Amino acid sequence: MTTTTASRDNTTDNERPMIELKGLNKWYGDFHVLRDINLSVRKGERIVICGPSGSGKSTMIRCINHLEEHQEGDIVVNGMPLTQDIKQIEAIRRNVGMVFQHFNLFPHLTVLENCCLAPIWVQKRPRKEAEAEAMQYLERVRIADQAHKFPGQLSGGQQQRVAIARSLCLSPEVMLFDEPTSALDPEMIKEVLDVMVELANEGMTMLCVTHEMGFAKTVADRVIFMDQGQIIEENAPEPFFNNPQSERTQLFLSQILGH
Amino acid sequence: MSIEKTPSRVTEKMIDARSAPSDSIGTIAWLRTNLFAGPINTLFTLFACYLIYLLIVPSLQWALIDANWSGTTRADCTGEGACWVFISARLDQFIYGFYPEELTWRVDIVFAIFAALVAWLAIPNMPVKGLVAIATLAVFPFIAFFLLHGGSFGLEVVGTHEWGGLMLTLVLAVVGIVAALPMGILLAMGRRSDMPIVKSICVVFIEFWRGVPLITVLFMASVMLPLFVPGEVNLDKLVRALIGITLFQSAYMAEVVRGGLQAIPNGQTEAGVALGLGYWRNMGLIVLPQALKLMIPGIVNTFIALFKDTSLVLIIGLFDLLAIVQAGLADPKWLGYSIEGYAFVALIFWVFCFSMSRYSQYLERLLHTGHKKR
Ligand SMILES: Nc1ncnc2c1ncn2[C@@H]1O[C@H](COP(=O)(O)OP(=O)(O)OP(=O)(O)O)[C@@H](O)[C@H]1O
Ligand SMILES: [Mg+2]
Numbered sequence: 253m254t255t256t257t258a259s260r261d262n263t264t265d266n267e268r269p270m271i272e273l274k275g276l277n278k279w280y281g282d283f284h285v286l287r288d289i290n291l292s293v294r295k296g297e298r299i300v301i302c303g304p305s306g307s308g309k310s311t312m313i314r315c316i317n318h319l320e321e322h323q324e325g326d327i328v329v330n331g332m333p334l335t336q337d338i339k340q341i342e343a344i345r346r347n348v349g350m351v352f353q354h355f356n357l358f359p360h361l362t363v364l365e366n367c368c369l370a371p372i373w374v375q376k377r378p379r380k381e382a383e384a385e386a387m388q389y390l391e392r393v394r395i396a397d398q399a400h401k402f403p404g405q406l407s408g409g410q411q412q413r414v415a416i417a418r419s420l421c422l423s424p425e426v427m428l429f430d431e432p433t434s435a436l437d438p439e440m441i442k443e444v445l446d447v448m449v450e451l452a453n454e455g456m457t458m459l460c461v462t463h464e465m466g467f468a469k470t471v472a473d474r475v476i477f478m479d480q481g482q483i484i485e486e487n488a489p490e491p492f493f494n495n496p497q498s499e500r501t502q503l504f505l506s507q508i509l510g511h
Numbered sequence: 512m513s514i515e516k517t518p519s520r521v522t523e524k525m526i527d528a529r530s531a532p533s534d535s536i537g538t539i540a541w542l543r544t545n546l547f548a549g550p551i552n553t554l555f556t557l558f559a560c561y562l563i564y565l566l567i568v569p570s571l572q573w574a575l576i577d578a579n580w581s582g583t584t585r586a587d588c589t590g591e592g593a594c595w596v597f598i599s600a601r602l603d604q605f606i607y608g609f610y611p612e613e614l615t616w617r618v619d620i621v622f623a624i625f626a627a628l629v630a631w632l633a634i635p636n637m638p639v640k641g642l643v644a645i646a647t648l649a650v651f652p653f654i655a656f657f658l659l660h661g662g663s664f665g666l667e668v669v670g671t672h673e674w675g676g677l678m679l680t681l682v683l684a685v686v687g688i689v690a691a692l693p694m695g696i697l698l699a700m701g702r703r704s705d706m707p708i709v710k711s712i713c714v715v716f717i718e719f720w721r722g723v724p725l726i727t728v729l730f731m732a733s734v735m736l737p738l739f740v741p742g743e744v745n746l747d748k749l750v751r752a753l754i755g756i757t758l759f760q761s762a763y764m765a766e767v768v769r770g771g772l773q774a775i776p777n778g779q780t781e782a783g784v785a786l787g788l789g790y791w792r793n794m795g796l797i798v799l800p801q802a803l804k805l806m807i808p809g810i811v812n813t814f815i816a817l818f819k820d821t822s823l824v825l826i827i828g829l830f831d832l833l834a835i836v837q838a839g840l841a842d843p844k845w846l847g848y849s850i851e852g853y854a855f856v857a858l859i860f861w862v863f864c865f866s867m868s869r870y871s872q873y874l875e876r877l878l879h880t881g882h883k884k885r
Contacts, residue, residue, distance in 0.1 A: 319781055338789075345787040356782035360801050369796060370786035422786065 268331055270295045270426055270457045271316060276325035278311060285311050286322065287481040295425075298458045300468040300489075303478035304504060309461040312478070313428045316459070317341075317348045330425050346374060349419030353431040355411045357403035357418070363390065364399040367418045375422065382421070389417040393447050409440025413447055420451075427451065429460040463508060469493060477501045574854070585845060597848040598855050601839050605855075608675015608830055614667065617658045618678050624651065625685070633870060635877065648689065671749040675830035677859065682749075683756060683821040683831065684863075688814050690757040695764025700794065702769055713765070720762035725820055728755045733827040752824050760817045767813055771806035772798060804878045811871035815864045832856055 269292040276289035285308045293299055301309050314320040316327060318334060318341045327334040329344045358366050367386035371377045390396040393413040395406075403411055412432055419427060429448070433441045445467050452458055452471045462468070468475050468489055475492040477485040477500075485492070485501045493509075496502045534540055546556045577592025580599070588594035598605070607615045628647045631637050659682075662668040674682065701713035720728070732755035733748060775798050783793040803810075825834035836852045839845060 317785055319785065342787050342789065345785060348785075350782075350785040352778060352782065354778055356776075356778040358779065358782070358797055358801075360804070370788065373792050373796065374787040418786070 268295075269293055269328075270297070270330055271459070272326070272328040273312075273316075274326045274328075276312070276315065276322055276327065278308075278315065278320065278322040278324075285481050286315070289325070289481075289483060291476070291483065293426075293457060293459065296455045296457055297473050298452050298456075298471055299460070299474050299476060300472040301459065301461045301476045301478060302463060302465075302468070302504070302508075303484075307478045308481040309478055310430050313350075313430060313459055313461060316426075316428060317345050317350060319350075346422055347425045349422060349424035349427045351412070351415050351419055351427065351429045351432045353435050355403070355408070355415045355435075357411055357415055359403050362400050362402055363395070363406070363414050366403065366414060367421045370418075371421050386417070386421050389420045390414070392420075392450075393417045394443075407440060408436045409443045412436065412440075412444045416444075416447055416451070426457045426459070429458065429462065431461050431463070433462065433464060465493070465509060477504065479504070585848075593851050593854075594848050595851060597839070597845050597851050601845075604676060604839065605832065605835055606677045608679055608835055609673045610669060610675070610678065611667075611673065614661075614669060617661070617666070617669075621655045621658050622678075622681075624654065625681075652686075652689075671747050674749065676835045677832045679749075679824075679829060680818075680821050680832040683753065683824060684818045686753050687756045687760055687817050687821065690753075691760040691764050691813075691817065692810070694757065694761035696768050696799070698761060698765035699768035699772055702765065703772060717762045717765050720759050721766070723759075725756070725759050725823055726826060728759050729823060729827050731755070748827065749829065752827060752829060756817070756821065756824075760813065760820075763813050763816070764810070767806055767809035768802070770809065771802035774805050775802050804875075807871050807875050807878075811867055815867055818864055818867070819860060832859060 271291070271293040273289050273291040276286055277284070278286040289312060301313070303309055311320055315322045316329060316334075330347050332340060332344055332347070334341065334344055357363075358369070361369065364383060364386055367389065368379065368382045371382035371385070372379055375382075387396055387399065390399055393416055395410055395413050395417070398406060398410060398414075403414065406414065416427075416432075432448070433444050436444065441464070445464060448458075448460070448467065449471055460467070460472075472489050474486060475489050476483055477492075477496075477498070479500050485496060485498045487497075492501075493505065496505055547553045573592050575592075577589075578595055579588045579592065580595050581587065582596040583600055585594065585596070587596050603612065603615070607618055610618060628643060628651060631643050632640060632647065637643070657663055657666065659674070659678075660669060660671070698713050698717055701709045702717065704710050704713070729752060732751040736746065736751055736754075779797055779801065780793055783797045788796065822831050822833040824831055825837070830838065833856050836856050840849050840852050
């Protein structure tokens with residue numbers, strides 16, 4: 253499906269990690285935001301990233317599709333190394349879907365047009381075909397009946413589901429979620445999480461920054477705890493929650509689970 | 512006095528809606544609350560009415576009732592009211608300038624095509640708007656040039672020194688508007704660019720043109736430009752004025768556009784970029800459509816300023832509508848009718864500018880529905 257001119261190495265899909273971060277370092281001016289991040293994500297793996305505010309979670313996942321530029325280290329996505337070359341960056345972005353905290357839907361386009369924009373303009377697919385496929389994805393996030401409304405006419409939960417469908421329309425290999433539910437009212441969180449759980453069950457490779465610990469427990473293969481730009485602890489959910497090793501992880505968990 | 516426990520209550524009889532008391536709605540009520548609310552308010556209202564009366568009645572008397580409408584020379588004017596004969600006798604010159612009389616049909620055709628195209632684009636729900644827009648921008652300028660200037664298809668050449676009047680004003684304004692908007696958009700994008708060289712060029716350009724008066728620009732265009740351009744290239748005076756006006760107005764336009772671009776949240780660009788859209792698609796499909804909607808008042812404001820600024824070309828010897836009316840006033844046969852002349856010019860300018868203003872308000876309302884929550 254993905255037609256990329258980008259260079260790839262020759263290892264087969266199964267042994268090659270989907271995302272690989274090696275020795276990643278990033279600074280904002282003099283401020284060292286990401287400190288020596290190493291992370292390898294297999295195909296189909298579901299990772300939940302948590303940590304206190306300002307610890308660099310967003311910055312890390314935004315480096316993966318080059319919304320932020322890193323200064324040191326290597327990023328490889330689906331075999332394609334992230335370089336300065338804009339063609340290579342755009343090839344990677346087509347493989348990586350991203351869902352934002354504030355949805356970032358395009359307010360001047362209808363729900364369906366939001367979804368079809370990239371397939372038509374990036375993948376150069378015929379409008380009819382793109383629309384038909386977009387409708388399928390809207391069906392999957394259970395919002396097909398709103399396809400001709402504008403984003404401003406939908407609730408927050410509905411908008412976030414549209415945003416997920418919009419990313420899926422490019423058939424990405426990886427989905428990045430940056431606190432997808434933290435701008436939502438409690439009663440809407442569930443409808444978005446349900447969609448994410450379904451997506452996880454279908455085998456999508458996912459990196460989610462979220463504080464929804466219930467989601468982490470049921471869905472994640474691995475939970476990562478970050479603090480001050482570093483990965484402090486990384487473990488399967490069961491040991492991570494029941495038996496955290498680092499003191500900082502214990503403190504963080506007691507704070508968010510305590511009340 | 513002890514406070515009783517509030518008794519519980521249930522309402523069974525539903526109250527039907529009644530109309531509002533008659534003294535709170537309708538014309539009388541409106542007058543009372545807005546014009547005659549108290550003694551001072553009433554005094555002001557009466558005073559204002561008196562002022563309006565003092566102003567309006569003599570004006571109407573002069574412009575309409577006592578005015579002379581028909582005739583060909585000043586002898587047909589009684590001198591009690593306005594002498595519109597001055598306008599009607601010279602109307603052709605005011606519209607076509609010194610364009611040869613037997614060829615003015617060419618100007619009429621251009622006016623007609625232009626009016627039709629603009630109407631097509633302005634009226635909502637007309638079919639094939641995209642095609643018409645492309646025709647207006649890509650085909651119409653050539654047709655207009657061949658008809659107005661001539662020189663091919665067996666049409667006689669009419670040099671730009673013979674152009675004038677309303678026709679010249681419209682040529683200057685339309686070309687200025689059509690060229691300044693895209694240039695302004697590009698300059699604004701350049702000024703917001705990450706590339707330091709592009710950014711500095713745009714900043715210097717914008718700040719230079721915004722810093723000099725248009726009169727200076729026109730003088731430079733007519734006097735200094737020929738000094739820099741190699742001898743054999745003899746740029747037409749009108750073309751030089753057009754270049755000057757366009758560069759000048761595009762700098763203003765750039766700042767209006769930049770304001771609009773800044774109002775679009777970063778998340779929009781990020782979402783577009785994350786979907787794999789490149790810079791130009793992101794701009795064209797996501798940022799500009801939203802920004803232009805916000806910029807309509809500012810853009811139209813610049814258009815209106817540009818339209819009126821075109822009258823400055825008279826200082827480099829081009830006879831736009833204002834200049835040609837002034838020239839008519841200097842004619843010994845028509846001395847003393849300057850009020851009529853300037854009133855006529857003011858009316859024409861006002862009609863064009865007011866239409867632009869109204870259309871922009873209409874457009875804003877049209878584009879607002881649907882995008883906003885209810
Ligand atoms: N553009 C920027 N310029 C300078 N500093 C920045 C910038 N963006 C983020 N930072 C800083 O980098 C640090 C990490 O930010 P980041 O957004 O990655 O945190 P986060 O873990 O996602 O936090 P949150 O839970 O609040 O979203 C913060 O201290 C923040 O202040
Ligand atoms: Mg964040």
